[in-house]
Structure formats: structure tokens, C-alpha cells
Amino acid sequence: MSSLLSVRDLNVTFPVMPRGAWPWTRPRMLRAVSDMGFDVEPGETLGIVGESGSGKSTLARAIIGTVPAASGQILWQGQDLAQLSPRARRAHRRDVQMVFQDPLAALDPRMTVGQIIAEPLVTHRRDMSSADRRAKVGEMMERVGLLPNLQNRYPHEFSGGQCQRIGIARALVLEPKLLICDEPVSALDVSVQAQVVNLLKELSRDLGLAMLFIAHDLSVVKHVSDRTLVMYLGRKMEEAEARTIVRAPRHPYTQALIASVPVPDPAREAARAGRAPLSGELPSPLDPPSGCVFRTRCPKARPDCAEGLPPVERLDQDHLVACPYHAPMGVEAATEPAE
Numbered sequence: 001m002s003s004l005l006s007v008r009d010l011n012v013t014f015p016v017m018p019r020g021a022w023p024w025t026r027p028r029m030l031r032a033v034s035d036m037g038f039d040v041e042p043g044e045t046l047g048i049v050g051e052s053g054s055g056k057s058t059l060a061r062a063i064i065g066t067v068p069a070a071s072g073q074i075l076w077q078g079q080d081l082a083q084l085s086p087r088a089r090r091a092h093r094r095d096v097q098m099v100f101q102d103p104l105a106a107l108d109p110r111m112t113v114g115q116i117i118a119e120p121l122v123t124h125r126r127d128m129s130s131a132d133r134r135a136k137v138g139e140m141m142e143r144v145g146l147l148p149n150l151q152n153r154y155p156h157e158f159s160g161g162q163c164q165r166i167g168i169a170r171a172l173v174l175e176p177k178l179l180i181c182d183e184p185v186s187a188l189d190v191s192v193q194a195q196v197v198n199l200l201k202e203l204s205r206d207l208g209l210a211m212l213f214i215a216h217d218l219s220v221v222k223h224v225s226d227r228t229l230v231m232y233l234g235r236k237m238e239e240a241e242a243r244t245i246v247r248a249p250r251h252p253y254t255q256a257l258i259a260s261v262p263v264p265d266p267a268r269e270a271a272r273a274g275r276a277p278l279s280g281e282l283p284s285p286l287d288p289p290s291g292c293v294f295r296t297r298c299p300k301a302r303p304d305c306a307e308g309l310p311p312v313e314r315l316d317q318d319h320l321v322a323c324p325y326h327a328p329m330g331v332e333a334a335t336e337p338a339e
Contacts, residue, residue: 002078003039004210005063005178010036010072012055012062012234016286030285032058034234036072040178045204045211047225047242049218049257053282055234056214057101060180063212064098065089094124097171101183103163107155114151117141117170124174140169144199161192165199172203179204180212185220197224218261222246227318230254233285233293236312240319250315250326252298253278258329292323300325 011034015027033055040046048056061067063074065081074081076092084092097120100106107116117137121128128136138148144165155163164184171179181200185193201224204211215221221228221242228245230238230253238251249255256278280297283289289296295305302325312322 003075004042004044004077005040006073006075006078007039007059007063008037008073008075010059010062010074011070012058012067013070028286031288032234032285033062036231036234036236038229038236038239040210040212042177042210043204043208044227045201045213045225047221047228048212048214048231049216049221049228050231050237051216051278051282053233053285054231055285056231057182058234059231060098060182060212060214064096064180065093090124094120094174095177096180097174097176097178098180098182099164099167099171099184102187103160103167104155106167107163109155112152112154113141113146113158113166116155116166117151117173120170120174136173137169140173141166143172143203144169145195159192160188161195164188164192164196168196168199168203172207172209175207176209178210178212180214182214183216184213186216193220200224218246218258230257233283233288235293236320236322237294238319238321244319248328250319250321250328251323252300252326253294255329256297256299294323300327 012032014030014032016030017025017027036059038046048059050056058067062069069082076095081089081092111119114134114137117140118133121133121136125133134151137151141148141151146162146165146169155166158166168184184200185196188196197220200211200213203209211224213221213224222245225242228240228242229236230245230251232253237253238245238249245254246258249258260278278297283293283296289306291306291308292298292301292310295301298305300323310322310324312320313324313326314320
């Protein structure tokens with residue numbers, strides 16, 4: 001069975017003009033995503049984690065088409081999206097939808113909830129009557145836990161969690177095959193986060209929906225995803241099953257991320273005493289370190305780490321690590337983040 005989505009050697013760059021530069025000055029190139037590759041199978045959820053500035057959101061926007069790729073391929077069911085005709089691209093947009101980070105900013109305050117959720121139907125399903133659209137909107141609202149009789153209200157009349165449910169309903173109303181969630185719970189309270197994550201997990205299971213789930217919190221990603229991809233400065237550091245990433249991470253960056261997650265249990269926290277959390281600042285993507293981009297913050301860095309990019313090593317069929325000096329964390333440190 002072919003993959004639903006395949007990303008091959010994807011690079012995304014942005015020209016940046018130095019401050020105060022002359023108009024004829026050549027811009028510097030910011031490499032937001034570098035040599036990225038992965039596959040997403042039908043019905044699978046791939047979690048993408050990393051610090052702010054790692055290129056997670058840029059990667060999502062390149063896949064959905066709002067940011068152009070400098071090179072590489074994005075294959076949808078084996079077809080290169082760059083080679084599709086405008087008509088075929090329009091059909092592809094129906095199959096891939098996105099849920100954004102800030103629920104209120106993603107909703108037009110001048111439109112009612114019913115109009116917001118129905119907008120994709122107006123654009124892509126022009127054969128539907130207004131009555132059918134309204135019925136479809138009501139059905140979708142009920143599915144995400146909202147009362148259908150609230151269609152005539154405006155976004156400011158809802159809480160943040162309810163607004164995110166509206167965004168999810170809008171994304172799912174076209175019955176897409178892939179849902180890209182760009183940090184959908186980071187702007188919400190902790191209790192509401194759990195509700196939205198459980199809703200997405202339930203919808204993925206019931207609808208057979210594939211997801212790209214972007215988040216900072218490894219506990220959330222472990223709960224909702226089948227596999228996890230760890231990004232740093234636009235590059236893939238590690239990829240494996242979600243529980244393998246949490247229980248047996250091999251890349252120093254993944255280990256540092258897990259060590260940075262607080263654990264409320266004193267006994268479990270004491271067992272993590274030998275783990276060093278991440279320190280230092282993320283380098284500028286305009287001037288990344290030579291060789292391994294993580295070497296300036298890596299506790300295992302050696303002189304040869306500056307000489308060239310580390311190859312991605314396959315530890316087993318589903319575990320990839322981009323570090324020649326990878327090693328297990330050790331029994332005393334292999335404690336999962338709290339749920």
C-alpha cells in the first residue's frame with residue numbers, strides 16, 4: 001500500500017535582507033526546513049516536536065501549499081504536487097485541511113459560526129443547496145461537541161476551547177484524508193487541552209483520518225500520535241514510534257527535550273537526577289553551525305561533529321537517528337513524562 005503523504009528531501013528557504021542594506025544588496029537565505037523526509041500512511045498520526053524556531057509550522061505550511069518549497073518533493077498518493085494542474089490542485093486542497101494554533105485569530109469575527117464552517121462547502125461543493133449545507137454544518141458541530149442551534153452566533157461569544165472545536169469542524173466538514181494540526185492546544189488551558197486532544201484522537205479513529213500533529217509537549221504527542229518526528233533547526237534529529245521516542249530516545253536532543261519535561265512525582269523526579277535538561281539558545285537559522293546543527297548545545301559533541309552533516313542511521317525498521325554517537329539514556333533516566 002502506497003503512502004498517503006510522502007515528503008522527500010524538502011527544503012524551504014526565505015530571502016532576508018540585512019537591516020539598512022542597499023536595495024542592490026544580495027539577500028541572505030534563511031533555511032527554515034532542510035532535507036526533510038518522512039511518510040504518513042492512511043489513518044496514521046505523525047507527531048512533530050521541537051523548540052520554537054525548529055521549522056515545524058513552516059513544514060506544515062509547505063505541505064499545505066501556503067509556503068513554496070525551494071526544492072524536494074511533496075507526494076500525495078504517489079503524485080508530485082508540484083506537477084499537478086490547477087484543477088487537480090483544487091481537488092487536493094479538499095483532501096488536506098489545517099487546524100491553526102490560535103483559535104480566535106483563525107476565525108473571521110464578522111462571520112457567524114455557521115458561515116465559518118460552511119465556507120469550505122461553498123468553495124468546493126457548489127452543487128450543495130443551502131439547506132444541505134446547513135444540515136451538514138449542524139451535523140459537524142454536533143460531532144465536535146457543539147450544539148447545532150448555535151450556528152447564528154459569532155466567534156467572540158465562545159470560549160477558546162469552543163473556538164478550537166469550531167476550527168476543527170471547519171477543517172473536517174469536507175471530509176479530508178489528512179488533517180494538519182499546528183499546535184492546536186498550546187493556546188488553551190490544560191483542562192481544555194485534554195478535551196481537544198481526546199476529540200482529535202476520537203475523530204481520527206472514527207473517520208480513519210491521517211494527522212500531522214505539531215506540538216511542544218511530548219506528553220501530548222505521545223498520547224495522540226503513532227509515530228514521532230523530532231526537529232531541530234529545520235532538520236530531522238530522530239523518528240520512531242511515539243512510545244519508543246519517550247521510553248528509549250537515542251538522539252541527545254530528544255533526550256534533552258524529555259529531561260526538560262517536569263514530573264510532579266518526587267520519586268520519579270529523583271530517578272531523573274542524572275539527566276541534563278536542554279541549555280543554551282537555539283542558533284539563528286541565518287547562520288547555522290557547521291556540520292551537525294545541534295553540536296553547539298550537545299553534551300556529546302566532538303570535534304568531528306563540525307566537519308559534516310551526520311548521516312541518518314536506521315537502528316531498526318522504524319527508528320531513525322541523525323547522530324553517530326547516539327546512546328540509550330540508561331535505566332535510571334528512562335522515565336516517561338507525566339500524562
